[in-house]
Amino acid sequence: MHKLYLMTRSEENYIKTIFHLGRQGTQDVATNAIAELMETKPSSVTDMIKKLSEKDLVNYKRYQGVSLTSLGNKTALSIIRKHRLWEVFLVEKLDFSWDEVHEVAEQLEHIKSDKLIDSLDRLLAFPKFDPHGDPIPDKNGGFKERDRDLLSEVPIRTVGVCVGVKDSSATFLKFLDKNGIALGNQIKVMEREEFDGSLNIEIDGRNMQISHVIASNLYIKTNDGI
């Protein structure tokens, strides 16, 4: 049924990468894209894809890109569930900041124990989102993307709550910390400068000017959603 349990760390990392690339863009995932994201060589990717294909984790035809099978998808969701639960644990229980958790979670996500991850889930009171606002799949791989919009794309006078970041690099997260921007903040878009796309926003009372780049990496949940 599932040989999920005898996957190597490397195999798991490939599956995870293919999952992430597959969900932004409707095409099959390109060898080069995987290589770039994983900081490895295209020829190595081809080797691994063949192995994953043997194991029925990906659909693969030479030169035609790759996509996850249903088994591969399930596997990816299980790894992502672990990654994000560990991130919550590190923030909630060990006082890590949101820019420190990813690196450690990259290691912890490969620990094999169903009991461990389900108990962790319970300890954390079954969180639905990780510290960056990303959804946490449940035990069966089910999860719902939250309705949200990029701050850069909502109309003037939109009001909402900051619920996620698109770029979750430590650099960006630390910038947000420095400027007092955090998940949960109330945000109202006051003005958009058409010349450079920068925004004037009101965030938890304060007034602040943010560049287009910043705005296009912040998600808000508006109040007017149905």
Place this chain on the structure above:
Amino acid sequence: MHKLYLMTRSEENYIKTIFHLGRQGTQDVATNAIAELMETKPSSVTDMIKKLSEKDLVNYKRYQGVSLTSLGNKTALSIIRKHRLWEVFLVEKLDFSWDEVHEVAEQLEHIKSDKLIDSLDRLLAFPKFDPHGDPIPDKNGGFKERDRDLLSEVPIRTVGVCVGVKDSSATFLKFLDKNGIALGNQIKVMEREEFDGSLNIEIDGRNMQISHVIASNLYIKTNDGI
């Protein structure tokens, strides 16, 4: 200074094994002993020992056995600290039983993050002993063996508290559970049958007969220690 951080999982497991073998017996550790404990072949052990010797983690002369250097010892203690802290975490925070923790801790002990392990230590309120009664080294590798005796070796009428197990296999631990023997229990040795070494003990009120094998795998801390 410390390249502790670029050790492979396999190297770490060898160091840990050499540490454990080295501390029971005054001799240098034999290749065969390592191979047996790690369920690998002596030739593989020789290969790895050479590598560890290159890295100044062990002292090695061909055919003469192996011992940890000061750096190797420090490394071993750091891994054991992680292993035992994770075991405490699993029992205290995730409701694992003491026979379930070892396997998962074998994986978790290889996670690399100083901040992680020190925060975990704090979350657990700096425990001094793991669920099997074994001491947890502090951040600097310091730890004290607790004064304790094998139940099989104390004189009749000795009174003490059960503080540890020698064999911490799941089989033995589950046997103890089934018979209501746990760390913290008050124990008084009532009678020793010289024929087979079995003991009649009073444990938390109850009276019970235990074989020599059982008694020789239980540690007690007596009240009459200086």
Place this chain on the structure above:
DNA sequence: ACAAATTTTTAGATTTGCCTAAATTTTAAT
């Protein structure tokens, strides 16, 4: 003391995951 048994090491092979360089296929441009 010295042959036999045991332990340990060497030699050579295998698997996994990665690499470089060269060949092949697909895609883009004229």
Place this chain on the structure above:
DNA sequence: ATTAAAATTTAGGCAAATCTAAAAATTTGT
């Protein structure tokens, strides 16, 4: 429709960690 460029795969090799079989060193038994 060809050709040029880009993407992908193949071929061949390398390092880590393991194995088997054979050789070398040590230990044991008489």
